[in-house]
Amino acid sequence: MDVRDLGEFGLIDRLARALGAPADERLIVGIGDDAAVWRAGDAYVIGTTDTMVAGVHFLPDRVSWRDVGWKALAVNVSDIAAMGGAPSFALVTLGVPPDTAVAALDELYAGVRECAEAYHVTVSGGDIVSSPVFTVTVALMGEALVSGGAPLLLRRDAARPGDLIAVTGPLGGSAGGLRALLEGTQLEHPSLVEAHMRFWPRVDAGDIAVRAGIRCGIDISDGLVQDLGHICEASKVHAELRLDRVPLDDDLVLAYPQEAASIAATGGEDYELILVGPRGAIELADGALRRQLVMPDTEQLTIVGEIMTGEANVCVLDASGREVTFETGGWDHLRRR
């Protein structure tokens, strides 16, 4: 048996079991959420890590090193946002082939720095090693908001029947950008490529959500349907998703009009948040998000479905209430196709 037979999620399950149950009572959230959370003194530290491998997670000949640097940190910032926390300190590890141009690494670090400054993150250490393939791994720590001694968090296992499902912005732009990059038409679709490489993680929305009383959320990295599925599995609830209500990226609709809705539902790496909570909390968060904008009428949270009892999976419905199925449910680089 090799890892293609298990895929990423099968492997994570197997290895998590191999580690045994965590014994440390300071651990609040362990393997299986967007990030881990543990207590340190009177603080709650949030920790996450994500890797990008050249040729697997990005095509070095089609994207800029600066964008790779931004994205390497931004995907981690999004994990902290998906827990409702604020990012703080990062460790950056590079695996570099010895013939890598120093200029490429300068550009990469310029991108890391831009993202770090935008999100008040300090790079405080890391590691640089020789590797036959270029890899960049970021471990990012953050802190949870604390109220009455307890951390306010967005967890995957906190969805309850009757909760509404909202998303924080238009979807599908990133997957459209990936498609353009793979097809070599990236110069025709700069805004889609930007959505794929230069997205803005929703730390603002995560923070407002926990303050508004929302306790369940995830970021959209694998794709809306698949990530909502992670919430259903962790919370043991059913979700009904209304495809016609999913907000679509404008440029995605222009570029791929026939497939835009399906791309928005299944394409990954939007790095908007899915927030799940009672109507009152969702409306409170929506109002707070609108007030922080220059154009306060811009739609913020879009309600795209509802949590109910039933089988722990996602049912996607079209405008007329008919069930929609998709060929692929998101990305798994490891699994045999």
Add this chain to the structure above:
Amino acid sequence: MDVRDLGEFGLIDRLARALGAPADERLIVGIGDDAAVWRAGDAYVIGTTDTMVAGVHFLPDRVSWRDVGWKALAVNVSDIAAMGGAPSFALVTLGVPPDTAVAALDELYAGVRECAEAYHVTVSGGDIVSSPVFTVTVALMGEALVSGGAPLLLRRDAARPGDLIAVTGPLGGSAGGLRALLEGTQLEHPSLVEAHMRFWPRVDAGDIAVRAGIRCGIDISDGLVQDLGHICEASKVHAELRLDRVPLDDDLVLAYPQEAASIAATGGEDYELILVGPRGAIELADGALRRQLVMPDTEQLTIVGEIMTGEANVCVLDASGREVTFETGGWDHLRRR
């Protein structure tokens, strides 16, 4: 210019400068020590990360996956020990070629678990990605002992003229093991290979050192002379190292009698600590280390030199006071040789 022209340390310097000065006042120790330290509430978090790449940092056909798992975590535990802290939570990232046998990863994780249990570390998350070459990256967090609201730390920049230089155990076994592995004679030297793959990081010694009032230390990863050099550079002091006083691994002396002293001085990855402090603090720590042993007469801290004013480098002397030079000053996988 490519990265071979700069080497690992040149690259770290360049990229650290590219990031600019850290702006977050919570950062206590940043890039340039064994680990970073920052304040979180009333706690002081210590964070470090280290990577192992197959074919670069280990030979998959000559060592066991279980030992690779142990070592991947243990090198990080040693970084926390080198700051005087206690390790707590780890994030483990695997880059795996899709045809990797699941049995190999099971073994790797068994080794990670053994080290985690031995050092009270909880693996709380991570990432698994597809990669053309096998890599394992661990990010490990820990906490510093706090006294009167301030963290007690072993820093590289805290050596003062007049301080003594001590090491926590015999050296060179790991480099001897690496040599045996590279020569294919690993079956003849099992204890040296064990020193290379299955070493025990000195969390006990780091903890006792900070309690005894020692404030300067580093772990021996690059090699005694080179790591002591890092202390000299960071503290802007000179060090005189007495080669004849360096404790040698018994099996190293048996295997390579002619070169044992030179291997112990320059070979890397011993993961013992170099502790630098006033005589009284060193003696206090030595006594405390002896008391925790079943055989209390076993030598613990060995004084191998002294800090003085002068050029920020290390001078190695033999028993008759003559200066000794070595061809290589430690490991740098990236640098053009």
